[in-house]
Amino acid sequence: MHIMEGFLPPEWCLVWWAVALPFIIMGVLELRALLRKDREYLPLLGVCGAFIFILSALKLPSVTGSCSHPTGTGLSTMCFGVFITTVIGGIVLLFQALVLAHGGLSVLGANIVSMAIGGPIAGYAVYRLLKNTSVNIFITVFLVTAVADLVTYIITSFELAVAYPAQVGGIMTSFTTFFAIFAVTQVPLAIVEGCVFALVFKYIVQLKPEILEKLGVFSRDQIEKARMAGEPVPPAEVRS
Amino acid sequence: MIQVRDYLLEIITAVAIVVFIALFLAVSSGGSHEFSGSDDVGSQKIAELSGKPVESYLPLIPQYEPPSGEIESTLFALQAAFGGVLLGLVFGYWLGQRKRAKVL
Secondary structure, eight states: OOOOTTSSOHHHHHHHHHHHHHHHHHHHHHHHHHHHHOGGGHHHHHHHHHHHHHHTTOOEEOTTSEEEOOOOOHHHHHHHHHHHHHHHHHHHHHHHHHHSOSSOTTTHHHHIIIIIIIHHHHHHHHHHHHHTSSSOHHHHHHHHHHHHHHHHHHHHHHHHHHHSOBTTTHHHHHHHHHHHHHHHHHHHHHHHHHHHHHHHHHHHHHHOHHHHHHHTSSOHHHHHHHHHHHOOOOHHHHOO | OOOGGGGHHHHHHHHHHHHHHHHHHHHHHSSOOOOEEHHHHHHHHHHHHHTSOGGGOOOSSOOOOOSSHHHHHHHHHHHHHHHHHHHHHHHHHHHHHHHHHHHO
16 A cells, blocks of 8 residues: 655645644654553553554455555554554554655655554544444454555545546546555455454453453453353453 | 354454455466556556656655565565564463463
């Protein structure tokens, strides 16, 4: 989903940087407050960051005959919200821009807006919608992850479409063209990513349910119900 | 007693991955697909839409570019390895905490 360095006109680089900056600042502030409150969140933060690192390095082939990478921002969005995800995703994108020539410093703003802001916002919306319903929490995790992944690519298509409207048909035609390249490739990847994250979430629920409860990701009842379905251990015995 | 219910998510994920690989094999066996990155396909589309060749798009801010595909893949592998190490560390730490809590 990277827009390559030089492929976005300077004025649009500035626009997307301007959109991204408030999110980055908010994210840094939230991150500092969170870690000051409790260092016990640090491992979970590490897991969320690790997944973004791993998944955005994997460029997988898809049905359209081109390769693309998953984003891995869903877990972080659910656990820590949009702003902190912006910071973690931004670090990964900065690394790729500096070392790998994937994206670049001028287009970093645009890439942050798509992968670390837009996708997470969409994922967060899905999460809030399903959080307090009776929907199985693993299905929620699946949907949040898949939506965050897919919307990232839709936003990339949009960013390119507004910068390069087609001569015939304008922005909409351009959008459809880029959408076909990015988003269609992404559909199977988003589904697999959703499954993997639901599985990972199951392990977190089994190993460290108290941290999810403390962060208020899901209620105690929901977490305990999910644990019972996964592993027939009475919750009272393992709670520390 | 192992129950299918307990491993439902593992099974679904495994099936999804197998289907994904099968799709890849089906697509790659028919027709000529390069499996180039969608980033590059996107860049080519930009060139097509604006009528300027891809080479005319120069970085606005000079940047380091890996000199070859090999070096690039090394750097990507390092990125993924870093994530993997971190993941193993944290899950191991949690597992240890859990085990300890059970003993005490």
